[in-house]
Structure formats: C-alpha cells, structure tokens
Amino acid sequence: MYQSKWRSLTNHIILILGSLFMIMPVWIAFASSTHTREFLFQNGLQFMPGGHFFDNYGKILFDQSATKGRVTALQMLFNSMVLGLGFAIGKVIISMMAAYAIVYFRFRLAMPLFWVIFATLLLPLEVRIVPSYEVVAKLGLLNSYTGLILPLIASATGTFFFRQFYRSVPDELLEAARLDGAGPWRFFIDILVPLSVTMIAAIFIIMFVVGWNQYLWPLLMTTDDQLYTIVIGIKQVYNSLYEGGQIPQFPKAFALTIMASIPPVLVVVIFQRMFIRGLVETEK
C-alpha cells in the first residue's frame, strides 16, 4: 500500500506537469489576448488575464479595420468552417464510395487500382501542389469554395480505413440483403452506411481538423480577402501588424489564435462522444 501510494503520487505529478506543459502556452496566449497592445508591448507575455477581453474579441470578430482591413474574423471563421466541413464530408463520402466499389464489386484491375490509391498516401499535397494549382486555375476555380475544397477531397487514408472496415462486415449480411431484394445502392444506404457510423465519426473528426488547419493550399488558392480562412488570417494579421510603424497588435493575433482553435476542439469533443458510443453499441 505504502509503495503504491507513492507510485500513484508520482504518476499524478508527472501527469499534472505534462498537462501544465501542454496547457500553459494556450493559457498564456489567452491571457495575453485580453490586454491592450500597449500594455503587452511594455510588459511582455502575461500570465494573468487583463480587462480587455470584450474589447479585443469584439473588434476582431466584427470590425473589419481591426484585421487587415477588409475581412472580419467572423467571416474567416465561416470560411474555415466551410473548408473544414466540405473537406471532411467530401472525404467521407468519396472514400466510402471508393471503398464500397473496391470491396463489393468484382471488376478488372480492382486490386491494382486499390494499390494506386494507396500509393498516393505517399504523395502529400505539397508534392502535387503545382499541378493541382494549374488544374484549378484552368478550371477557373481560383477564389471559390469549390476550388478550395474539391481538389483535396480524394482520400487514400479514408478509402483504406473504409476498405478495412467493410471487409470485416460478414458476407452473410450482404447475402441476406440480396435475398431481401436490396440492390447495391439499397444495401449501401440501408445497411453499410448505418453500420459505418463509428467509422464515419472517426474519419470526420480527423479530416475536419486536418481541413481546418490547411494552410498552404488556401494560401495559394485565395487572393480575395473575403475567402481567407482563419489560419491564414492569423498570418495576415501578423503581417499587417508591422506595417505603418504602429505598435504590433499582439493581443488581436492571440485572440485570433484562440478562436481558430475552438471549433476543432468542439468537433473533437462532440464527435468523440458519438465515436465512443458507436464503439460500445455497434456489434456486427
């Protein structure tokens, strides 16, 4: 008992220190975002919150002049939301259908095609970004949500996970559905999709966060301020801070950072519940 008490104490100390280590930067960013820029400039980063929370956050959310001058944080949040949701939902739908084709239909070259898709896992966006840009530009999709989302939604990772999942679904379910008069489409919608809810939630979480945090692609794709995502917005705010010899607007940059991190956290928290519930309830 004596020893296990000590062990539990040391375990907790390590965990608490680790948590502090992770949380501290976020806390400092938050605390610093609630001071005036003059105060912050004179005194450096702050541990204790100041009294300008509503002032700073209100301005950055609703006042165009507070950022670069032509777009509010609210608009940028909306853009990021569109990108994140479009990216995640698009990826889930495309990869579910691709995996369905690969697992359930015997067509020629199914295996080679799967490996081709799988091999694209090795090619990150950065490798194909120039040709992708070229294609999107030629299609006239620059500065549009479509151009922002569409080239990114093909997903080898998603296809792979759904493939593995479908392969674990017993064949008898397919056979029972065939005897029940369900065609391929009905089987997919009525049986496979409901069974995949857990998987969908998991992929959605991952993909939403990835989509939300996209930086390079939106940066290339958008020249119109109205289409800036919040991740780009942070960078733009920093840039504009130094222009004109003013005191840098650190509090607003911090406020933007905090706001940028809230939606992914919410998505993870909300869908995590569904994800776990799905894990507990689903039985094949």
Place this chain on the structure above:
Amino acid sequence: MATLNLKQVEKTYAHGYKAIHGINLEIADGEFAVLVGPSGCGKSTLLRMIAGLETISTGDISIEDRVVNTIAPADRDIAMVFQNYALYPHMSNYANMAYGLKNRGYSKVEIDRRVREAGTILQLTELLDRKPRQLSGGQRQRVAMGRAIVREPKVFLFDEPLSNLDAKLRVDMRLEIKNLQQRLGTTSVYVTHDQVEAMTLADRLIVMNGGVAEQIGSPIDIYNAPATQFVAGFIGSPSMNFLSGRVSNDRSHVVLTDGTRLALDHNVAENRDVIVGIRPEHLSITTPTSSSIAAKVRITESLGAETLVYLTFGSKNEAITLRMQGTHKYAAGDELTLYSNPAQIHLFDQASGRRI
C-alpha cells in the same frame, strides 16, 4: 408451396475445383429435405446454388417448373436462414423482418400484418421493438426465421441454423423448426452436419460426400440400409463398426482377420473381400458360440440410460463400439463375447465401399 427440382447440377469453381458432381434431386411440395454430410462435402454450396448466391456451372434448378438458373436470389421466391443469423444489427427486429417486404413494395398495413403474425407464431411479439443484440441466440434465430416466414416464400432454405446454439437450445429449436414447417407446409431444404438433426427433421435425407449425393431416402431407410460404407459410418451415433473380412467358400459366414467366423444370411459371392458393418446398438453380449466376436474392453462410458463400451478386437486391434441399455461396469482388459443377428449385419464391398 412448390416442388424443387435439381437436374444434373454441377459446380466447378473458376480455379478448376469441382465442388458438386452432378446432383439429381426432386423435392416434393411441402417436403422437408435435409442435406447432411461432413464439412467440405458441398452441401452448403448446393444450398447456396439453390438460393442463387452461387452460380450453377451446368444443370438446371427449377422451382415449381420454372428454371431459376439465372434468376436473381431475390426473385426466386425463396427465403434463407443463416447459421450466424445475419440480422441487420442496426435495425429493430421488426425492421429486420420487414426489410424484405419493404424492398418489394408491400404496403405498410400488409407488412405490419405479416410481421405481427410471424411475431405471434414465433413468440417474438414483445421483442419486436428491440435490436438483435438485445436477444439471446435462440431468439435471434427466431427473428431470422421470422424474416423468412413473412416473405411467404415457395421454399425455405436453412443453412446450419442451429450450429451457433448451445446443446439444449438446439434440441428445443429443432422441434420448433419441425413444428413450424409442418404448420406452414412450406417446402424446405435444410443443411446440417449434425446427423441427429438430420435424422429427426428430415422427411427425406440426402447424404453428401465429396460433392456427390451418396444416398437419398427417408432417414429410417438410410439407417436400415445404408448404400455405402460412408453413409453407414456417417448416419447413426456412435458410428457403425467396420471390420474387414472374407466371405467363406460355402457363403454361410464371413471370416474376420483373426479367423473369427460370423454367420451370414446374405446373398453374396464366395471368397469375396468385404467390410462387415455392425451398428453398436445391434451388438449384444453372449456366451461364446461359433458366430461370436471376442474383444477386449478399452474404455467404458456411462451415460446413465445407456453405456458405451469401446473394445479392441483381433491381432490388428480393430476398434469395436458396443452400445448397451442401462448401466454396466467393465474394467479395461476385460474379455467380452459379442454377438450380432445376421440380419443386422451390413456388408460392403472392400474396394468400392458399396453395399452388397
């Protein structure tokens, strides 16, 4: 209600393996046919071919005089019950049973009537709103049967439906299936590897081995006159005893490997090499005579109502099983003298395994 005809049905897989070698079978309207055989004998393949889940290489399958070779499973007017139930886990039991009807465009009222009726027959009424995972194995299998019943198909197909249940439940469900089939009078094909299930359920038994129907007939006919050594060994529990021997010159008896003579009343050629088959329940203990077998006890198993005695016989230590009513005790090494009525001795050709 319908007849089911199989004409010279064969199945060869793409890689050349021949799973079914020409099966001919006529199942009458309302008949309960059981396909039985060891694993890999092709019985499930044959059932799946009837269902349309496997293609037919050659031959014809017809349901009520309509050749269904190329007809989709859903349009064959059959319903199937799977070994692992194959219920849709995310749907309620009600929805599971209704799904096939919904896809076929039945009205809500009609679906509801049929599902409730099947629910009543199978005593599932209180469980209809639950999901399959909230049910026990037996209840799940009842839902799976409900799903088949509501379709009111021409033929029921059962693919080892009781294999996932525990022993006691299996006996109960066996009776239930038999009951249900008699009540509905639907032509049924049932696949099992369990010979007790096969014997008790079947109006007609099809014993399969290596893709061939070794024997087709009523369970009792097959028990009394197995056509081959394989059938003889497969049907009946414990298995029939087989001893090799040779028919004597005067054809009055068979000489076993150690010289033991057993009286025969078969019409069989002299000096022919045969396999002698005697069921464990047809052996009895006797005093030594000119037609008796002397064997040594190896192990005794007491089941209460009966006792199984495992013995070895002769110089080659051939195994013999004896089944006796009541409780008996023998020590290992005890010598017993066994006797069988000549009428209950089966003879098989040593080369072909065919009944003589």
